[in-house]
Amino acid sequence: MQISDSSSRILAGLLEARTGQQLTMSRRWRIETALSSILRERGIGTLDELITILVMGKDPGLSNLVVEALLNNETYFFRDRTPFDVLQRHALPALAVKRAAKKRLRIWSAGCSTGQEAYSLAMLFAEQPDQWNGWTIDILGTDVSGSVIDRARNATYSQFEVQRGLAITQTIRWFEETADGWRVVEPLRKSVRFHVHNLLELPPGPGSFDIVLCRNVLLYLSPEKKALAFERIASSMAVDGYFMLGAGETVIGQTKKLHADGKARGLYRVDNRDKSDRRAGDERRSASRA
Numbered sequence: 001m002q003i004s005d006s007s008s009r010i011l012a013g014l015l016e017a018r019t020g021q022q023l024t025m026s027r028r029w030r031i032e033t034a035l036s037s038i039l040r041e042r043g044i045g046t047l048d049e050l051i052t053i054l055v056m057g058k059d060p061g062l063s064n065l066v067v068e069a070l071l072n073n074e075t076y077f078f079r080d081r082t083p084f085d086v087l088q089r090h091a092l093p094a095l096a097v098k099r100a101a102k103k104r105l106r107i108w109s110a111g112c113s114t115g116q117e118a119y120s121l122a123m124l125f126a127e128q129p130d131q132w133n134g135w136t137i138d139i140l141g142t143d144v145s146g147s148v149i150d151r152a153r154n155a156t157y158s159q160f161e162v163q164r165g166l167a168i169t170q171t172i173r174w175f176e177e178t179a180d181g182w183r184v185v186e187p188l189r190k191s192v193r194f195h196v197h198n199l200l201e202l203p204p205g206p207g208s209f210d211i212v213l214c215r216n217v218l219l220y221l222s223p224e225k226k227a228l229a230f231e232r233i234a235s236s237m238a239v240d241g242y243f244m245l246g247a248g249e250t251v252i253g254q255t256k257k258l259h260a261d262g263k264a265r266g267l268y269r270v271d272n273r274d275k276s277d278r279r280a281g282d283e284r285r286s287a288s289r290a
Protein backbone atom coordinates (compact mmCIF):
# COMPACT_ATOMS: atom_id res chain seq x y z
CA MET A 1 0.00 0.00 0.00
CA GLN A 2 1.36 3.41 -0.96
CA ILE A 3 1.66 6.33 1.43
CA SER A 4 2.43 9.80 0.18
CA ASP A 5 5.51 11.67 1.40
CA SER A 6 3.38 14.31 3.05
CA SER A 7 1.37 11.65 4.94
CA SER A 8 4.49 9.86 6.16
CA ARG A 9 5.91 13.22 7.29
CA ILE A 10 2.71 13.88 9.28
CA LEU A 11 3.00 10.48 10.99
CA ALA A 12 6.70 11.02 11.71
CA GLY A 13 5.90 14.45 13.19
CA LEU A 14 3.13 13.03 15.40
CA LEU A 15 5.37 10.22 16.69
CA GLU A 16 8.26 12.57 17.44
CA ALA A 17 6.06 15.14 19.16
CA ARG A 18 4.53 12.52 21.48
CA THR A 19 7.58 10.31 22.21
CA GLY A 20 10.76 11.89 20.81
CA GLN A 21 11.17 8.87 18.48
CA GLN A 22 12.25 9.76 14.95
CA LEU A 23 10.80 7.82 12.05
CA THR A 24 13.79 8.31 9.77
CA MET A 25 13.39 7.70 6.01
CA SER A 26 15.05 4.29 6.35
CA ARG A 27 12.45 3.21 8.94
CA ARG A 28 9.35 4.43 7.09
CA TRP A 29 8.81 1.00 5.55
CA ARG A 30 7.44 0.02 8.98
CA ILE A 31 4.43 2.31 8.65
CA GLU A 32 2.30 0.02 6.52
CA THR A 33 2.84 -3.12 8.65
CA ALA A 34 2.47 -1.19 11.90
CA LEU A 35 -0.83 0.44 10.93
CA SER A 36 -2.49 -2.35 8.95
CA SER A 37 -4.53 -3.72 11.87
CA ILE A 38 -5.84 -0.23 12.72
CA LEU A 39 -6.99 0.20 9.11
CA ARG A 40 -8.70 -3.20 9.21
CA GLU A 41 -10.39 -2.69 12.58
CA ARG A 42 -11.62 0.81 11.70
CA GLY A 43 -12.60 -0.08 8.14
CA ILE A 44 -10.30 2.63 6.74
CA GLY A 45 -9.32 1.98 3.11
CA THR A 46 -5.90 3.60 2.74
CA LEU A 47 -3.12 5.13 4.81
CA ASP A 48 -3.75 8.54 3.28
CA GLU A 49 -7.41 8.29 4.35
CA LEU A 50 -6.22 7.51 7.88
CA ILE A 51 -4.02 10.62 7.85
CA THR A 52 -6.96 12.75 6.71
CA ILE A 53 -9.05 11.51 9.67
CA LEU A 54 -6.11 12.20 12.00
CA VAL A 55 -5.54 15.70 10.67
CA MET A 56 -9.25 16.57 10.87
CA GLY A 57 -9.20 15.50 14.53
CA LYS A 58 -12.52 13.67 14.15
CA ASP A 59 -11.40 10.64 16.14
CA PRO A 60 -9.42 11.70 19.25
CA GLY A 61 -8.51 8.12 20.32
CA LEU A 62 -7.07 7.34 16.91
CA SER A 63 -3.87 9.37 17.25
CA ASN A 64 -2.93 7.46 20.43
CA LEU A 65 -3.52 4.16 18.69
CA VAL A 66 -1.39 5.25 15.73
CA VAL A 67 1.50 6.48 17.92
CA GLU A 68 1.50 3.26 19.97
CA ALA A 69 1.41 1.12 16.82
CA LEU A 70 4.44 2.97 15.41
CA LEU A 71 6.58 2.35 18.49
CA ASN A 72 9.01 -0.54 18.49
CA ASN A 73 8.14 -2.70 21.52
CA GLU A 74 10.62 -5.52 20.90
CA THR A 75 11.74 -7.08 24.20
CA TYR A 76 12.33 -10.43 25.89
CA PHE A 77 13.26 -11.87 29.27
CA PHE A 78 16.92 -11.36 30.30
CA ARG A 79 17.56 -9.60 26.98
CA ASP A 80 21.26 -9.81 26.03
CA ARG A 81 21.93 -11.64 29.36
CA THR A 82 25.37 -9.97 29.97
CA PRO A 83 23.88 -6.77 31.47
CA PHE A 84 22.11 -8.85 34.10
CA ASP A 85 25.42 -10.60 34.94
CA VAL A 86 27.12 -7.20 35.18
CA LEU A 87 24.46 -5.99 37.61
CA GLN A 88 24.79 -9.21 39.58
CA ARG A 89 28.60 -9.03 39.77
CA HIS A 90 29.20 -5.28 40.23
CA ALA A 91 26.21 -3.11 41.10
CA LEU A 92 24.30 -5.41 43.44
CA PRO A 93 27.21 -6.41 45.73
CA ALA A 94 28.17 -2.72 46.08
CA LEU A 95 24.58 -1.67 46.80
CA ALA A 96 24.10 -4.56 49.25
CA VAL A 97 26.84 -2.97 51.37
CA LYS A 98 25.82 0.67 50.85
CA ARG A 99 22.13 0.10 51.58
CA ALA A 100 22.63 -2.48 54.36
CA ALA A 101 21.15 -0.19 57.00
CA LYS A 102 17.87 0.53 55.19
CA LYS A 103 17.66 -2.77 53.32
CA ARG A 104 15.82 -1.09 50.48
CA LEU A 105 16.58 -0.81 46.78
CA ARG A 106 14.70 1.18 44.16
CA ILE A 107 15.07 0.18 40.52
CA TRP A 108 13.59 1.82 37.43
CA SER A 109 13.14 0.03 34.13
CA ALA A 110 12.51 3.01 31.82
CA GLY A 111 10.91 2.09 28.48
CA CYS A 112 10.01 -1.34 29.85
CA SER A 113 7.65 -2.31 27.00
CA THR A 114 5.54 -5.35 28.01
CA GLY A 115 7.41 -5.85 31.30
CA GLN A 116 9.91 -8.64 30.61
CA GLU A 117 12.89 -6.51 31.72
CA ALA A 118 11.25 -5.57 35.02
CA TYR A 119 10.20 -9.15 35.79
CA SER A 120 13.70 -10.40 34.84
CA LEU A 121 15.07 -8.07 37.52
CA ALA A 122 12.52 -9.38 40.02
CA MET A 123 13.66 -12.95 39.22
CA LEU A 124 17.31 -11.96 39.70
CA PHE A 125 16.56 -10.97 43.31
CA ALA A 126 14.15 -13.83 43.97
CA GLU A 127 16.83 -16.31 42.87
CA GLN A 128 19.17 -15.06 45.64
CA PRO A 129 16.94 -15.38 48.70
CA ASP A 130 19.84 -15.62 51.19
CA GLN A 131 21.24 -12.30 50.02
CA TRP A 132 17.99 -10.34 49.76
CA ASN A 133 15.77 -11.84 52.43
CA GLY A 134 14.33 -9.02 54.56
CA TRP A 135 15.02 -6.37 51.88
CA THR A 136 12.39 -4.28 50.14
CA ILE A 137 13.12 -4.44 46.42
CA ASP A 138 10.94 -1.88 44.70
CA ILE A 139 10.96 -2.22 40.89
CA LEU A 140 9.19 0.36 38.73
CA GLY A 141 8.54 -0.25 35.03
CA THR A 142 7.45 2.69 32.87
CA ASP A 143 6.67 3.21 29.21
CA VAL A 144 5.12 5.96 27.11
CA SER A 145 2.68 3.43 25.64
CA GLY A 146 -0.44 2.64 27.68
CA SER A 147 -1.14 -0.59 25.80
CA VAL A 148 2.23 -2.18 26.68
CA ILE A 149 1.85 -1.07 30.30
CA ASP A 150 -1.55 -2.82 30.42
CA ARG A 151 0.13 -5.98 29.16
CA ALA A 152 2.99 -5.62 31.67
CA ARG A 153 0.49 -5.28 34.54
CA ASN A 154 -1.36 -8.31 33.28
CA ALA A 155 1.93 -10.26 33.53
CA THR A 156 0.75 -12.99 31.15
CA TYR A 157 3.02 -14.20 28.35
CA SER A 158 2.69 -16.64 25.47
CA GLN A 159 4.69 -19.85 25.20
CA PHE A 160 6.89 -18.14 22.59
CA GLU A 161 7.53 -15.16 24.89
CA VAL A 162 8.58 -17.26 27.89
CA GLN A 163 10.78 -19.46 25.72
CA ARG A 164 12.68 -16.38 24.58
CA GLY A 165 15.27 -15.86 27.33
CA LEU A 166 13.99 -18.11 30.11
CA ALA A 167 15.20 -21.57 31.07
CA ILE A 168 12.41 -24.14 31.50
CA THR A 169 13.22 -24.30 35.21
CA GLN A 170 12.63 -20.53 35.48
CA THR A 171 9.30 -20.77 33.66
CA ILE A 172 8.13 -23.52 36.00
CA ARG A 173 9.37 -21.71 39.09
CA TRP A 174 8.21 -18.16 38.36
CA PHE A 175 5.08 -18.61 36.23
CA GLU A 176 1.76 -20.39 36.51
CA GLU A 177 0.00 -21.76 33.46
CA THR A 178 -3.39 -20.15 32.84
CA ALA A 179 -5.94 -20.38 30.03
CA ASP A 180 -4.37 -17.21 28.54
CA GLY A 181 -0.73 -18.24 28.81
CA TRP A 182 1.99 -18.11 31.46
CA ARG A 183 1.31 -15.67 34.32
CA VAL A 184 4.10 -14.37 36.57
CA VAL A 185 3.55 -15.68 40.12
CA GLU A 186 2.08 -13.31 42.67
CA PRO A 187 5.19 -12.74 44.86
CA LEU A 188 7.11 -11.49 41.80
CA ARG A 189 4.15 -9.46 40.53
CA LYS A 190 3.96 -7.74 43.90
CA SER A 191 7.55 -6.49 43.71
CA VAL A 192 6.97 -4.71 40.38
CA ARG A 193 4.81 -1.64 39.67
CA PHE A 194 4.05 -0.19 36.24
CA HIS A 195 3.14 3.35 35.15
CA VAL A 196 2.72 5.20 31.88
CA HIS A 197 5.53 7.77 31.72
CA ASN A 198 7.34 9.70 29.02
CA LEU A 199 11.10 9.77 29.56
CA LEU A 200 11.28 13.31 28.25
CA GLU A 201 9.18 14.48 31.19
CA LEU A 202 10.22 14.83 34.86
CA PRO A 203 11.30 11.46 36.32
CA PRO A 204 8.96 9.46 38.58
CA GLY A 205 11.19 9.62 41.69
CA PRO A 206 13.82 12.38 41.58
CA GLY A 207 17.15 11.43 43.18
CA SER A 208 15.91 8.11 44.44
CA PHE A 209 16.74 5.23 42.10
CA ASP A 210 19.68 2.98 42.94
CA ILE A 211 19.61 1.39 39.49
CA VAL A 212 18.07 2.72 36.27
CA LEU A 213 17.87 0.68 33.07
CA CYS A 214 16.95 2.39 29.83
CA ARG A 215 17.84 -0.14 27.17
CA ASN A 216 17.00 0.07 23.47
CA VAL A 217 14.76 3.09 23.99
CA LEU A 218 16.83 6.13 23.03
CA LEU A 219 18.32 4.85 19.77
CA TYR A 220 16.05 6.90 17.50
CA LEU A 221 15.91 10.12 19.51
CA SER A 222 17.49 13.27 18.07
CA PRO A 223 20.75 14.32 19.83
CA GLU A 224 18.87 17.11 21.67
CA LYS A 225 16.08 14.81 22.92
CA LYS A 226 18.66 12.16 23.87
CA ALA A 227 20.55 14.74 25.94
CA LEU A 228 17.27 15.72 27.62
CA ALA A 229 16.42 12.07 28.37
CA PHE A 230 19.89 11.51 29.90
CA GLU A 231 19.43 14.63 32.00
CA ARG A 232 16.07 13.33 33.26
CA ILE A 233 17.59 9.92 34.00
CA ALA A 234 20.61 11.37 35.84
CA SER A 235 18.29 13.47 37.99
CA SER A 236 16.26 10.39 38.92
CA MET A 237 19.32 8.56 40.29
CA ALA A 238 20.74 8.39 43.80
CA VAL A 239 24.20 9.99 43.85
CA ASP A 240 25.86 6.59 44.01
CA GLY A 241 23.35 4.84 41.72
CA TYR A 242 24.00 2.86 38.55
CA PHE A 243 22.68 3.37 35.03
CA MET A 244 22.55 0.85 32.21
CA LEU A 245 21.93 1.27 28.46
CA GLY A 246 21.34 -1.37 25.80
CA ALA A 247 24.10 -3.23 23.99
CA GLY A 248 25.65 -0.91 21.41
CA GLU A 249 24.36 2.28 23.09
CA THR A 250 26.57 4.78 24.88
CA VAL A 251 26.41 8.09 26.74
CA ILE A 252 29.79 9.13 25.32
CA GLY A 253 29.46 12.36 23.37
CA GLN A 254 25.75 12.57 24.25
CA THR A 255 25.68 13.97 27.78
CA LYS A 256 27.88 15.31 30.56
CA LYS A 257 25.46 14.15 33.23
CA LEU A 258 26.60 10.51 33.20
CA HIS A 259 29.94 8.81 32.75
CA ALA A 260 31.16 5.25 32.27
CA ASP A 261 31.91 3.27 35.43
CA GLY A 262 35.64 2.49 35.24
CA LYS A 263 35.15 -0.85 37.01
CA ALA A 264 32.26 -2.38 35.10
CA ARG A 265 31.75 -2.20 31.35
CA GLY A 266 28.18 -1.23 30.48
CA LEU A 267 27.45 0.59 33.74
CA TYR A 268 27.27 4.37 34.06
CA ARG A 269 27.33 6.66 37.08
CA VAL A 270 26.10 10.18 37.73
CA ASP A 271 28.80 12.68 36.80
CA ASN A 272 31.00 13.80 39.74
CA ARG A 273 30.24 17.48 39.47
CA ASP A 274 26.55 16.69 39.61
CA LYS A 275 27.16 14.39 42.54
CA SER A 276 28.37 17.21 44.78
CA ASP A 277 25.33 19.37 43.85
CA ARG A 278 22.99 16.46 44.35
CA ARG A 279 24.64 15.28 47.58
CA ALA A 280 24.05 18.75 48.96
CA GLY A 281 20.43 18.41 47.79
CA ASP A 282 20.13 14.99 49.45
CA GLU A 283 21.56 16.38 52.68
CA ARG A 284 19.11 19.28 52.58
CA ARG A 285 16.24 16.83 52.00
CA SER A 286 17.37 14.59 54.93
CA ALA A 287 17.73 17.62 57.19
CA SER A 288 14.22 18.85 56.34
CA ARG A 289 12.79 15.36 57.02
CA ALA A 290 14.57 15.09 60.42
Ligand SMILES: C[S@@+](CC[C@H](N)C(=O)[O-])C[C@H]1O[C@@H](n2cnc3c(N)ncnc32)[C@H](O)[C@@H]1O
Pocket residue numbers: 018019020021071072073074075076079110111112113114117142143144145148197198199200214215216217246
Ligand atom coordinates in the same frame (compact mmCIF):
# COMPACT_ATOMS: atom_id res chain seq x y z
C1 LIG B 1 12.55 -1.65 21.97
S1 LIG B 1 11.61 -1.47 23.41
C2 LIG B 1 12.83 -1.89 24.65
C3 LIG B 1 12.22 -2.60 25.86
C4 LIG B 1 13.25 -3.02 26.91
N1 LIG B 1 13.86 -1.87 27.51
C5 LIG B 1 14.29 -3.91 26.31
O1 LIG B 1 15.43 -3.48 26.07
O2 LIG B 1 14.00 -5.09 26.05
C6 LIG B 1 11.51 0.31 23.54
C7 LIG B 1 10.37 0.81 24.42
O3 LIG B 1 10.59 2.19 24.69
C8 LIG B 1 9.33 2.83 24.71
N2 LIG B 1 9.52 4.28 24.50
C9 LIG B 1 9.79 4.92 23.33
N3 LIG B 1 9.87 6.24 23.54
C10 LIG B 1 9.66 6.46 24.87
C11 LIG B 1 9.59 7.61 25.68
N4 LIG B 1 9.77 8.85 25.18
N5 LIG B 1 9.33 7.45 27.00
C12 LIG B 1 9.14 6.22 27.53
N6 LIG B 1 9.17 5.09 26.79
C13 LIG B 1 9.43 5.19 25.47
C14 LIG B 1 8.55 2.14 23.60
O4 LIG B 1 7.16 2.29 23.77
C15 LIG B 1 9.01 0.69 23.75
O5 LIG B 1 8.14 -0.08 24.53
